[in-house]
Amino acid sequence: MSARILEGKVFAQQFKEDAGRRAAVLREKYGVNPGLAVIIVGSNPASQVYVRNKNKACEELGIYSEVVEMPETTTKQELIAKIDELNLDRRIHGILVQLPLPAQIAKDEAEILNRIDPAKDVDGFHPVNVGRLVTGEDGLVPCTPAGCIRMLELADIPLDGKRAVVIGRSNIVGKPMLHLLLGKNATVTICHSHTENLAEITREADVLVAAIGKPNFVTADMVKPGATVIDVGINRIAPKKLVGDVDFAAVKEVAGAITPVPGGVGLLTVAMLMQNVVKAAETAAC
Ligand code: GUN
Numbered sequence: 001m002s003a004r005i006l007e008g009k010v011f012a013q014q015f016k017e018d019a020g021r022r023a024a025v026l027r028e029k030y031g032v033n034p035g036l037a038v039i040i041v042g043s044n045p046a047s048q049v050y051v052r053n054k055n056k057a058c059e060e061l062g063i064y065s066e067v068v069e070m071p072e073t074t075t076k077q078e079l080i081a082k083i084d085e086l087n088l089d090r091r092i093h094g095i096l097v098q099l100p101l102p103a104q105i106a107k108d109e110a111e112i113l114n115r116i117d118p119a120k121d122v123d124g125f126h127p128v129n130v131g132r133l134v135t136g137e138d139g140l141v142p143c144t145p146a147g148c149i150r151m152l153e154l155a156d157i158p159l160d161g162k163r164a165v166v167i168g169r170s171n172i173v174g175k176p177m178l179h180l181l182l183g184k185n186a187t188v189t190i191c192h193s194h195t196e197n198l199a200e201i202t203r204e205a206d207v208l209v210a211a212i213g214k215p216n217f218v219t220a221d222m223v224k225p226g227a228t229v230i231d232v233g234i235n236r237i238a239p240k241k242l243v244g245d246v247d248f249a250a251v252k253e254v255a256g257a258i259t260p261v262p263g264g265v266g267l268l269t270v271a272m273l274m275q276n277v278v279k280a281a282e283t284a285a286c
Helices: 008-030 045-061 076-088 109-113 128-135 143-154 174-183 198-200 263-286
Strands: 035-043 064-068 095-098 163-167 189-193 209-210 230-231 235-238 240-242
Touching: 008 143, 008 263, 035 045, 045 263, 064 076, 064 095, 076 095, 076 109, 095 198, 095 240, 109 198, 128 174, 128 230, 143 174, 143 230, 143 263, 163 174, 163 198, 174 198, 189 198
Parallel strands: 035 064, 035 095, 163 189, 163 209, 209 230
Antiparallel strands: 235 240
């Protein structure tokens, strides 16, 4: 039997509507309009598309947004000075530095991101927010994993007591996903490029999250029949062809539920960013 397809747009729409309602309350009750600043350094074409989408989502919800375009040759000091300025700007509740950074400052990524006020860190990358996630305190959580968890909840996919396996250990997806799943009382295993007998482990998963950045890496034989498969990969294999980390056509015949690429988790990321901007504004205003 073919799997239930978890369409990102259905869930993203609900997250955005919720953010829009809360933004309206902030405007009406507190006279505060949530504001997002996105800094883009250089002209990476994929980053330009992502930044446009973030800006468009803000416009849709009436959220104030600024795109700060800085030249490819920007120095660490110039970028940090801009972050310092936005940290003090009362119109701005969320600051996001679009990654990747150009080569000359890529090595300084941690220092640059850590300069963002944790209260405005809508990416959830600052060590203060990472720490809160690990200890189970309320904070700003990275958008993609937060969106996956909210989607699983809305789709009524049980996590409590279930086996969850995450393939990939990035700071953006794999590690936060581990803590969010633990927070839902799942039993979680992280697999990565050094994991031995990977398929043996993934076959135990009730919920399998693929976030490795390798096209069609997860094949049908790696999936337990009936499992939920979340594909976080976005791999461009031809100028106009995007595929995920999961061999969708084959795996959907084994899985119980699956997210497509495109049209899956990617859409949740921007919607959750809107949630984080509103949350940051609520914390500042209330
Ligand atoms: N580039 C690709 N994904 C992301 C993300 O989630 N946040 C930022 N800041 N840059 C990215």
